[in-house]
Amino acid sequence: MLILNRRRLLSGTALVLFTASSAPSRAGTIAGALPWAPGAAAPPRPVVPGPWHFFTPAEGRTVEAIVDRIIPPDPDGPGARDAGCAVFIDRQLAGPFGRAEGLYDHGPFVTGTKQQGPQSRLDPATQYRGALRAIDAYSAQHHDGRPFVDLAAADQDAVIGAIEDGSLPIEDVVTKDFWTMLLKNTRQGFFADPVYGGNRDMAAWKWIGFPGARYDYSDWIDRHNEPYPHAPIGIAEAPLWRPAASK
């Protein structure tokens, strides 16, 4: 008979270790057999559509407008707004990412070289809040007092260009570092599994021909230079699982 001894060293909660989405792990002892416990797996928790979790309604509209210029709609594929990128970013900022959970946060905070990487004392959620305020202030200053959402597309692009080149000032934030984060987050929302709130209906995957979470191409490794025929599937969805009307 196998002996399973996964004993806790002590009880208490003095130190929590970090994982992205699993429950915090605690010290244990393993001997005799591989540890196994029912229900220990930690699948991702799907984002539920609905009100903003982090953004104010006005901030949410601004982010939708910004991401839709970064990845604009075209006849071939959706833009970032319709793909749900703002929802994705909202839910990320409301969670561990927004709080910079797991990152090194000891001071002193000193601006270094580009090679040394971002050194901001502000977490991503705080950076976004300040940046959205700064973007509207910059828009108003350059475009007759109008906020970003009310600008024409070309003017919106000019404001985004000012974030990209660092000329749009954001208090206590290195604008170019914020731009790097914003661009990454937008693309992540566009291309991540739909379970995180973006890439709605796997639209971005269909658009480029990425089959998503399929896990077995052993019948395809030898088929060189042929179009892959199967539609994408996600962790929690596949076209076949839906009622016919919404396919």
Added chain:
Amino acid sequence: MRKLPHKDVAIIGLGWTGSIMAHGLSEAGLDVIAFERGPWRDTAQDFPPTYAPDEYRYRVRHELFLRPAQMTFTFRNNPSQTALPIRDWGAFMLGNGVGGGGLHWNAEMWRFEPSQFMLKTHLTERYGAKFIPAGMTIQDWGVTYDELEPHYDRFEYLCGTAGTAGNLRGAIQPGGNPFEGPRSRPYPTPAQKQPFNATLFAKAAREMGHQPFPQPSGNMSQPYTNPLGVTLGPCTFCGYCEWFGCGNYSKASPQTTILPVLVKQPGFTARDNCEVLRIVLDAGGKRATGVVFVDTDGEEWEQPADLVLCCAFTPFNVQLLMLSGVGEIYDPAAKRGNVGRNFTHQTVSTATAFFDPATHRFNPFVASGAIGMCIDDFNGDNFDHGPLGFVGGGYMGQVQTNGRPIETTPVPAGTPTWGAKWKAAVKQNYNSSVYSGSGVHGSFYSYDDVFLDLDPTYKDRFGRPLMRMTIDFHENEHKMSAFLTDRYAEILRAMGATRVDKLPRTGHYDVTDYQTSHLCGGAVMGAEPSTSVVNRYQQSWDVPNLFVIGASSFPQNAGYNPTTTVGALTYWTLDAIVNQYLKAPGPLVQA
């Protein structure tokens, strides 16, 4: 602090090296305890096929990795700068949890070239001592390829490595790597099947006079039962390999090759989520008496042991020595000390090739972690460096591991990073371009101004100094990268690309720019205690009942992925402990 009952062996870290040592020593009848800073990990709980293919969770949000809040480093390019903390990972990734780096690796399973182990001697004999650049501190390993060969073989057979032999006992074999050292028998399993891009690369390289062969792979080409009786299943080319755990039991890892047997050994115990803070030395500082670790409640415990094995990842082995007062920390100005000296990484470069979408569909999502066709014509000293004015080299190949779109949507250089033009370029090129992140796997030789020591300012969560990395590229590596990347780009053009964008390694080492996770050195092995931390058996010169095992022993890094050499060195050391040390505990080499 409470003291736990005595053990024969305390192992720090339960990745590849810790698992192999724990298995071998518990099999030899010893009581072994292994400490792992992270959690126990297994397939069903941590990366089952139902949700393993999640680019955002595992690749972007680093599910399986150490968090910088747990431990990080400070970084600077040179001693004149003030080092700043690495607040989020970039240039390399640190594994966390049982399995360590062996869980999230690609499983690219290379042996180092025989001349690598005699690098300084070899280059001096062929080119003269003056050919080696000033400040370069390469040295011989103190162990030879021939001595390691049986141990390379043992690790490959543990892992079920898929490949085509190039040199069987001195006889060059068709279809394999003609530059490899002699191997005593073929790979345990045949090479993996290859996708379109790799096949085109091999054809173009062959027509140019190079000698292509399949990359040796720890992703299974067929079911395989290893000598311990553990079975792996065939790889399904899912395209979620490196940065991920394998849900199919198809990638060699401690979980899929050794842990199921190790955990049943009567003398073996593991403690997970327990971080070793230091090695305890006796009053004279010449003998380790055990380790101190902290559990998740912040409680510190002492574990007495007769033999202590540092089996953590490279920089953490070095850090444990520094924080425990084993040996002298390297000081480049005073030219003293060896702990932290000869720290190295990798000089990775690549080129992206774009093809006509009407004629080329690569399906980049059909891939394994160690897929690809490679050439070794420009690695090590396989080519004449005399007219080129640099030393070192690297393998190169079409080794594209994925079409995961957050990471892999290549567009031609000069394309805007956003807006309609970016979007159109993504669509145009997604399925008709090839991008191998580490297409050119260049060496990183050691220098007197690339090293590890302790930071004077920044502290870890226990209040101890962070380790400081001082690292930059040198002219030799820039020259090498330019030359290798040019050769690589020539092959991509010959594949029929309409456009090739070269990405040689230029400028300063950038801690935000991912290369590989192949950190090496800092506690290097050698024949002399004056230039090494451990002897040829990875045994501490200063504390003979302490062994420091892993890529921390590499005196410099070759143009290959390091893990197979780490595995070989681990079996080599295991053999020395079981057959020599246990019979007469003490120094295995007299200083």
